Structure formats: structure tokens, C-alpha cells
Amino acid sequence: MSTSFVYHALGLQGYEYVHQKFEGGSVIFRVRPKWRLLRCPACKSKQVTRRGLYFRKLRSLPIGRKPIWLLIEVPRVWCSDCKCLRRISLDIAEPRRSYTRAFARHVLELTKLMTLKDVAMFLGIGWDCVKDILKRNLARRFARPALRQVRYLSIDEISVRKGHRYLTLVMDLDSGAVLFVGDGKGAKALEPFWAMLRRSRARVQAVATDMSAAYIGAVLENLPGIPLVFDHFHVVKLMNEALTQVRRGLHHELEDVLGKKVLKGSRWILLKNPENLSAEHDEAAMLQEALKLNEPLSTAYYMKEDLRQFWNQPDKETARAVIDSWIERAQSSGIGHLVRMGNTIAGCKFGILNWYDHPISSGRMEGTNNKIKVLKRMAYGYRDMDFFKLRILAIHEAKYSLTG
Ligand SMILES: [Zn+2]
Incomplete structure (x- = not known):
């Protein structure tokens, strides 16, 4: 082993090899910064003299499956220009981390291919260490998204744990990236976002939201004059909820067991678009049977179908x-x-019609919500909320069929 080995194999530039040790299946290379390259970390002066040293042990790139550690002699120096004792800072690792930057990059590459748990097992390190590396990387890249070029926004909320906790998301409809994750739901959750948006001086063209008074108020107040768009996705969702209410009310009224059974079976069929009804299960016939049971249900069903024509x-x-x-x-x-529902639509007509000027849709948000659901199923979702939020901000580049 030699200095040129640590340079070529481990990418250690500016260090010289001291010795090596084999301990518990891993290799420990003792190295030290080259003396002639030492500078005062504050004023960069070369007028430094050694005053003792301390050790730093860093996890480095593995060789095959073999863990490699660097035991680094870090000198303390007296700078004759600053007249002060200083610790040399290492450029190969971040302060207070137990791994090199190269090791962190290696871990990040692996997290693209496997779950965090897999990476931890493969490298023989703790899950927390993998998470720490990924979290710091995500924070650096996504904590402050660039908003300057943003044109079309979509605002929506997701429940993190059923009925317990909500997060409010703002999405860039052009790029599909989540720009902001706020705590809770409603106008208050969005306040930090408006401050960010004002600082960015973005020229927003239109915003898609659902028809909740809180979001309407928040957009009108913070983006005065910018059109609100109530797209197909949110309006149909609300109508489906109304239809479900009608069906449920009917279920309570119905006396005969057979009718109840028909109605129960119709639950999802009623919400489907007619062109998506399955022929194999004869869903069209089941639908007709349910609609025959009761006039209000059938009226509500056809009104739901008519409502889709708003955007056609x-x-x-x-x-x-x-x-x-x-x-x-x-x-x-x-x-x-x-x-x-009629009253709601009457109050929101302006936003539905705005769609004809800005045909944007939150449909894209739905795909993101599905990815978030996968993310939620992974145990760490609730344990570290900041990490969870960062992962949502990075979700447009995640491939969740594979990664965890
Ligand atoms: Zn100095």
C-alpha cells in the first residue's frame, strides 16, 4: 500500500499513506494531509506550525463488499499571521459527519436503485445514516425551490394519517414538481408559500384548486386578479361525493334486503365513467338495476354524467x-x-368558466398523490416529518415502483 494507492483507489488527493490495519472484516487506512499543502483554514497563510493533532475516523468507499475506513491524523496548527491556534478542516468530509463526501455520493447512487433499508444492509451501515445522507442531499436541492418561472399552480391537500394530519401541497403544473409542502390544511398552511412566491417575483397566470372557501379566499387575497380555475378533477370529485350521499341516504330508507344488496354492489359502478364499465362483470346491467330502484339516485347519476360536459x-x-x-x-x-351541489356550482361558475381561458388540470397532482401513497406506506413517513416533506418535494424524480 502506498500514497499513490490511496490517491488512485480511494480518490484521496493531498493525503499521504501512513499504515493499514485489518479489524473485524474491515480495512482501516491511516492517512494524513500532506504537510506541504497545509494552510491556515482562516487566512490561507502558509506560515503555520504544527501543534499536536487529533484523529477523525471516516467511512470511505468500500472495496467490493469490504468496508473501508480512513483514520485521519488531523493536525492543529499555529498560524503566525492570525496569531491563533487552528484546526485544519478536511475537504473530503463535511464537518461532524462520520463518512466522506465520496461515500455519501455512493449511498445516494444506491438509493436510486434500492430501498433505504436495502442500502443500509448492503453497506453494513445503520438505516439512520442512509436517511441522514439522503435528507441532507434533498434539503440542499429542494428546500428552496426556484419559483421565478412558475406560471400555473395547483393547490391541494393530502391526509397523512387518516383524519389525523394533513399536508397542503402546491404544485407547478408545467414541471409537475411539488413546490411547497405546508403543515395542516386551509389558508394558514399556505402562508409561508405566499411569502416565498412574493420574493421570487413570479408571474403566475392561473391557479387550480378545489372549491373550498379557504383556498378561494387565500388565492384571491394573495394573488389578486389571478384567475382561479376549478378543473374537471375537483368538481367531479365533489359531485361523486354528493352522489355517494344520495346512495347512502337511499340505503337507509330501503326496507328490502335484496334492494340493499343491489345498492351496495353499485357503489363503485355509480362513480365510474360509463365508458369504463366492465363488460366482463356485466356492470352496465348492474348499474341499470340500481338506477331502477330509485328515482333520486338515477337523477343524481345522470346529473353527474351531464356535469362532465362542462369541459367539453x-x-x-x-x-x-x-x-x-x-x-x-x-x-x-x-x-x-x-x-x-347546484348552489355550489352556481357560486363557483366563474372558476369553471375560467378553464376556457386557462385549460389547466390538477390531474397531474393525482399521479403525484399516488406516489405519495406509496411513500406513506413506508414506515418512516411519520417518524421524521421533515424528511417526509423533503421526499414529497423530490417526488417528481422518484421511481416508486422500486425505491423506498
Ligand atoms: Zn491565519
């Missing part, structure tokens, strides 16, 4: 007429949930 019109004016007619039918239907 040749222009904004035709769409306005279609929506107005829908609102009128809903409000005069005599079905409580449908009347309420």
Missing part, C-alpha cells in the same frame, strides 16, 4: 349556457344533496 363545449359562452341549465335542473330537483 366548443367555447366559453356555450359552456356558460350548459352550466346555467345544469344549475337550474339541480336546484329544482328536490333532492337535497343535488340542490346543494
Whole structure:
């Protein structure tokens, strides 16, 4: 072994080899910084004299499966220019870390291919160490996203643990990247984001949100004059909820067991788009049977189908007429949930029509939500919320079929 070995094999530049030791299946190389390269860490002066040393043990790149450690003699120096005793800082590792930068890069490469647990096992290090390396890397790259070029935003919330905790996400609809993850839901969760956005001087063109009063208020207040768009995705979701309520109310009223069974089986079929009904399971026939049971359910179902036409019109004016007619039918239907939906649509008509000027959709957010669900299933989701948020910010580059 030699200085040129540590240089070529371990990428250690500016260090000389002292000796090696084999201990418990790993190799320990003792090295020290080359004396002639020593400078004062503060003023960079060469006028330094050695005043003792301390040791730093760093995990380095493995050779095959064999763990490699560096035991580094780190000198303390007296700088005659600063008139001060100083510790030499090592450029091959970050302060207070027990591994070299090269080792950290190696771990990051591996996290792209396997779960954190796999990486920890493969390298024989703790899971926390792998997490620490990934977390620091994500924080460096994603904690402060560039907002300057952002044009179209989508705002939505996700539940982290059923009914327990929410996170509010802001997505860039052009790039698909999550720009911000706020604690909780509603207007308050977004406050730090507005501050970031103002500093960036981005020129936002439009924002897609659901129809909750909190988000509408927050956007109107913080992005005055910027159109709000209620896209297909959110409106249909709300209508599906109304339809489910109608079905549930009916289920309580129904006396006969057979009818209840038919209704129960129709739960998902009612929410499907008709073109997606499965022929194999004869879902179309099941749907007809459920709709025959009860008129309000059938009305609500066809109103749901009609509602999808809001976004299929040749222009904004035709769409306005279609929506107005829908609102009128809903409000005069005599079905409580449908009347309420009619009122909601009436109040949000402006945002649905804005879609004709800015045809954006939160559909992209749905794909992201699916990836987050995979992320949530991994145990660390709740243990370190900051890490979880960082992983969401990096989620557009994650391949979750593989990685954990
Ligand atoms: Zn100095």
C-alpha cells in the first residue's frame, strides 16, 4: 500500500499513506494531509506550525463488499499571521459527519436503485445514516425551490394519517414538481408559500384548486386578479361525493334486503365513467338495476354524467349556457344533496368558466398523490416529518415502483 494507492483507489488527493490495519472484516487506512499543502483554514497563510493533532475516523468507499475506513491524523496548527491556534478542516468530509463526501455520493447512487433499508444492509451501515445522507442531499436541492418561472399552480391537500394530519401541497403544473409542502390544511398552511412566491417575483397566470372557501379566499387575497380555475378533477370529485350521499341516504330508507344488496354492489359502478364499465362483470346491467330502484339516485347519476360536459363545449359562452341549465335542473330537483351541489356550482361558475381561458388540470397532482401513497406506506413517513416533506418535494424524480 502506498500514497499513490490511496490517491488512485480511494480518490484521496493531498493525503499521504501512513499504515493499514485489518479489524473485524474491515480495512482501516491511516492517512494524513500532506504537510506541504497545509494552510491556515482562516487566512490561507502558509506560515503555520504544527501543534499536536487529533484523529477523525471516516467511512470511505468500500472495496467490493469490504468496508473501508480512513483514520485521519488531523493536525492543529499555529498560524503566525492570525496569531491563533487552528484546526485544519478536511475537504473530503463535511464537518461532524462520520463518512466522506465520496461515500455519501455512493449511498445516494444506491438509493436510486434500492430501498433505504436495502442500502443500509448492503453497506453494513445503520438505516439512520442512509436517511441522514439522503435528507441532507434533498434539503440542499429542494428546500428552496426556484419559483421565478412558475406560471400555473395547483393547490391541494393530502391526509397523512387518516383524519389525523394533513399536508397542503402546491404544485407547478408545467414541471409537475411539488413546490411547497405546508403543515395542516386551509389558508394558514399556505402562508409561508405566499411569502416565498412574493420574493421570487413570479408571474403566475392561473391557479387550480378545489372549491373550498379557504383556498378561494387565500388565492384571491394573495394573488389578486389571478384567475382561479376549478378543473374537471375537483368538481367531479365533489359531485361523486354528493352522489355517494344520495346512495347512502337511499340505503337507509330501503326496507328490502335484496334492494340493499343491489345498492351496495353499485357503489363503485355509480362513480365510474360509463365508458369504463366492465363488460366482463356485466356492470352496465348492474348499474341499470340500481338506477331502477330509485328515482333520486338515477337523477343524481345522470346529473353527474351531464356535469362532465362542462369541459367539453366548443367555447366559453356555450359552456356558460350548459352550466346555467345544469344549475337550474339541480336546484329544482328536490333532492337535497343535488340542490346543494347546484348552489355550489352556481357560486363557483366563474372558476369553471375560467378553464376556457386557462385549460389547466390538477390531474397531474393525482399521479403525484399516488406516489405519495406509496411513500406513506413506508414506515418512516411519520417518524421524521421533515424528511417526509423533503421526499414529497423530490417526488417528481422518484421511481416508486422500486425505491423506498
Ligand atoms: Zn491565519
